[in-house]
Amino acid sequence: MSILVTRPDPDNEETADNLRARGHAVLLAPVLKFEPVAFHDESEVGYGAVIVTSANAIRAVAPQLRDLGLLELPLFAVGEHTANVARDAGFTEVIVAGGDAASLRDKVVQSARDKLLKTKSTLLYLAGADLSRDLGGELGAEGFSVVTQTAYRMAPIKIFPREVCEGFAAHGIEAVLHYSRRSARAFLDAARNEGVEISALAIPQCCLSENVAAVLRDAGASQVLVAATPDENALFETLERALRTRLA
Template structure:
């Protein structure tokens, strides 16, 4: 691969380890420091139906749905997944599976062309969402009900090993899959700089790192911090890995 050989991975587990393993198989060095911890919301109540379809906009939502007692009542419906990764970990048994192109806009377009006016979609999601399906589909007469079944809790700080590697210039690039993770990295670096001590200088160190981003929305908080960003041609892990070759 190219000159970017030491990569910071900040996505939640277990995806962080899977990405690190893929980097290792490509001959790259990965430093894993998850900045979000995913927690199920067990008390979440399923909205009143009936529904015409289920929509999943994240891998974490797909995993959380698999553990829900309501799953058996939902699998009779068609499932709309935001992309191939989400579809791959979605529970089995749904009546039909439709896979969008990898981001919220593609999912909105797929639902818009597949479902008639008056349809109702159950959006299985987390507390923080990159796309508002309800707002996007309101003009099409398609109703959306949220079923929030997990939350992502931000880490309070970067791990000491990560801080040391950044300050020492031992990280060439960081790969970013979500706006929330990117924003958490910015917040942690800024807090460390304000606090001073051994972790001071993180913002300057991260400004010397190439930030490879899933989409423009993911890049926004990083670019706002003045850090160099590059956006994948497609919102997929393959698109991110292709940036490592450039």
Template sequence: MGPVMRMIVTRPEPDAQASAERLAALGIEPILAPLLTRQNLSARLPPAEGFAALAVTSANALRSLAERPDFTGLLGIPLFAVGDRTAHEARQLGFSEVHAAQGTLDDLATLIALARPDGAVLYPCGKHLSGDLAHALAPQGLMVVTVPVYEMVAETQLPEPLARALSERTCGAVLHYSARTAQIFSALVAPHLPEPERRHLAMLCLSENVAAPLIETHFNRVMLADHPSEEAMMALALAFTREQTGP
């Protein structure tokens, strides 16, 4: 039996722990190094009665909503989630009508446009938006009220488990789920890792958009998931492991 494959998980908690458990089930040793931490914002939500639909592009938005005193008033609004995982989280929290798109903002905009909600769409989101849902739905004549309800705060120095794994060269790959964590990883790691080593360390990325900041800083050994989902990321991690260590 060859050495155990070790992989760094950069996504925030609690998702980092969930990914770590799935990696461990595949026989891969996870190294947890979240590069972002969720902090709730105190923005007031408009009254729920004014909305025909709720749009959600991340589980973090749902978690922040669930921690607000006015949360239960939202549970009866039809909810449109960016993908299956976010939809599952919404159902767990008690939303009565949940529709799941195929995983991207464009998919979500299409799903909402086809549903033709009879009124405005409430879009609780993060402070750092990667896409503009209001802009995407404007041609359909749909009004989107965008309310940032949380902020993902970046680490300003290398988390100790990540620094140790890099210095000991005991890590085979790094999992990246968002362009922002990829940017933070590049900024924190590139100064400590010579370019030849950057070219060697494998980057397993959710999408091309996620990979872009890594390629810019010469992390050139980039592999993309077949689909922007956790299932596809785990399939990629397993395929990479088998390629390196044999079945």
């Protein structure tokens, strides 16, 4: 029996390694494909900090970071994984939020209150093409000026790898891991396209957040579990709980 990981490349490989270390067999079905967007910074104002809600934003502009002078700025990362990618890219001052956009907003606001960041600072938000919330607008309401630059897009992949379809057909997949609303929707679309929707939704769906879980519940999944906190370790704990329940 295998765990299906829907996370996009390249992060899915690290997830797979962690699952295998826990004794699980793994199937990979990256349902979104990372596509960088050409980055042209025409702003003439100086930035006070960079904010990112995904490691992919950093990967997308990595070749330009030094030339743009961004590595010298503090970077606010949505969570520890994104923070690690930022450090690897050359950022030295990285402030880590609690794993979601709301905690990132609060971290920026608190940094201004603590005088670590000027309230009137202009922030560069390196964002994806599809935003789940208006983080720039929320920070604007707190007195910040936010320049939002689309750095990447995630394009849905409409079919599963053959071994995944075979796994569903043979009832060889025991749970699915979901990391975002967009990837959950792409998973559902691919399952419908492949004609395996009933099998795909009949097993535990382990979700990083309640927002992700809502997509699966609306589609009719009956075994939807949500991580206690929006991080991968908590998601793995949710997976183990789901598997224990199935065996009970």
